[in-house]
Amino acid sequence: MSELEIELAPHAGEPLKPAKDRRRRTSRTSVFWLGLPLGVITFLVFVLPLTGLLPDGGQDLTATRLPPAFLDGGTWAHPLGTNKLGQDGLTQLVESGRLTIMIGLVGALVAIGPGTLLGLLAGYCRGWVDKTISILIDAQLALPFILIALAIIANRGSSLPVLFLVLALTGWASCARVTRSATLSIRERQFVLGLRAAGASEARIVFRHVLPNLAGTVVALATLQVGTAILVESALSFLGLGVVPPHSSWGSMLAAGQDELSHSWWIAFFPGLAITVLVLLVNLIGDALLTHNDPRKRRR
Amino acid sequence: MTELLTISGLSISARLADCDLRLLDDVDLAVRRGQIVGVVGESGSGKTTLARSVVGLLEKNVRVDGGSISLAGEQVVAPGVDLTAGVRGGQVGMVFQDASRSLNPLMKVRAHLAEVLHRHVPGIDKDEVRRRSVEVLEQMRITDTARVLDSYPHQLSGGLRQRVAIGLAVVTRPSLVIADECTTALDVTTQTKVVELFRTLVDELGIGLLFVTHDLMLASDLCDEIAVMSSGRVVEQGTALHVLESPEQDYTRRLLAAIPAWN
């Protein structure tokens, strides 16, 4: 933590009781221990394909729909089995993981960026700016997101840019709402009033003083948004409206597995499990970060 | 048995993660029928912990190290007793600091009174509930009882709310009432009225009152006996006159010196 942050930490002024301090430390360690498996997964997804350790990912019509190695009829040559074209499940899982994680990260950024900016603007400028943005937020939240997604895709067809557009359109509002109310409360704090009285420029107050105070909350929201983006992507891809061949994500693997469900359940099982584990880890971290940043939740 | 409440040698500590914190240290205190005992101290002196230990409203990590609390001769708190589920209601009434927050905002005054009556008076019927509700409000010197009974807490003034809270504490006719900083949130005029009310209640009903406050002057006006607390210990104890006139402890002297009007 830099000196500036300590000085302007949201709870500056209240003496930190030992118990509170300890709580801070535990939430930091829990973020570390949750981040570790997440880091390992990401590392493996990006590095494993380079090592040549993975089974060959190509089609093999002599070995289609092989069950995973731990079941009867499975072989360790294909630890997680194969699909209807004989492609190795593990290799496909690792390679699709890259796109899935990438979509999660970019999808969160495109939602959080505009969301934060609009929320900041609404909360800080207030007046008609706030009114306009608030009505937009309400309207956005009053429109069921999956249907906006469907409407856009119905028009533009499925592609990565359209997917990101959908993720941005559906994710910005909740972030803007939180940022707005946080900004509203920060701008009334003593130190901001003091800065304004001292003649600091508005832009400087917003970017040097208000934004750093929001940073923790925004990072937590962004983390949770990664999980949301991955889930939305998987649902859209499952319906054939997100990632479509020749690209492949865990969601599109689920779509392929849907037709094989009655006889080769493992084709759909592993990508779904991968999504669940990844999103759960991300959500646990986001939750820990949010608790860490919310003095109310940190009370005990 | 003249003593309603006997606290003898009570020591209580809270278990924190890295240390044990002594909250009360060898506290002795007694309240008799018709007597008002004040417990005075600054925040963190342990006075609220003392009040809450009698009714069993402490946190889960608090335990009794030694000593005991007896109500009308019956021991209710001793080492090993669960302090989160002590004697409540019926026997002891408690009034809290902020009446605007100590009443359930979603329940009418009538429902508050009925709830506690049904709990502590077995087999009470509707008419009897209504009769005793009105009666207790009248005891609280409330005139428009019908309106107050049908009001939600937020529709009443601060003073009225505190009277209702006191009424709620005495409606089951307990022998002992504990008031924890119950005048702090009120303005001075209302405060005086509430204090007068307590005095008449003690005289009329013959209850014992344990009055916890940080205001030494207020306590000296109202109380027969005063115990001054600091860091979990009773540092000075005696009649109000004795404590005020010849404070033996440096701490009491400093508390007195902190009151500008006294100079």
Added chain:
Amino acid sequence: MKATTLRRIGARVATLLASLLIALTMAFALGRLSGDPTATILGPMALPEQREALRHQLGLDQPLLVQYFDYLKGVFTGDLGDSLQFYQSNTTMILDRLPFTLQLVAAGMSLAILIGIPLGVLAATREGTWWDRGASTLALLGQSVPVFWLGMMLVVLFAVKLGWLPAGQSGSLKHLILPAVTMALYPMAHIARLTRASMSDALREPFIDSARARGISTTRVVWRHGFKNAMMPILTIIVLQTGVLMSGAVAIEYVYSWPGLGQLALQSIQFRDFPLVQAIVVFAAVIFVLLNLVVDLLHSVVDPRVR
């Protein structure tokens, strides 16, 4: 009802109508500004005359403003246009599918409430214990699973392997079990988490201590004093989640071949039946706004302070 109450409700209705108008405009804009739908509908091989005919059929040859007002007039008179693939009124088709969706949502939501609320209350009343950690993790897990995948796995287990329940379609109560369980998971997790947070705040209120000091039984303190005060955000999320499920359960309906609104939306997209897509979006937006209004009314029923 007091005058202030009426004014408050009036202001709220005005805000909601503004939201609705923006939502409707967005739905319109999505249809009109994102390129020529006739190219997507007819494909690249279509002749200019065919496209012109379709444009005329859809009213796209009119000035934009005229189209917009025609569209708004249609929305408020219940006429949402005709489907391109089914040659039927969109409104009729939506109303035909609605009972199936309602049936599924009602079953799923009841399940979610019946499990989610006790789970959240359990966690809040035992805050910091293993009960709390277990319930909270379970709830977070429920929000991390792609529900449609869970649905697929339930089909594998209960329909394919064990053969206890049918894998899809609708009809009997047996058909409803798997889809309803799948549907319940996400709202259940959401409700449980919110109940825990809201309850744990409520249980810290001074009036809880004061009720306990009066000797009120723990059950009564938890439910009558604690839960009743914690209820508003929970009710809100229940109502709003109902809206999400009504239109947003596309993937679940697809997994179970459930003939509800979600399936209709999916079909309309696969056939590039743009008027139908738009009609469903509009229908969902109207439902959302109505549900928001329900939330407001509930709020004033529950809490005397906002009456």
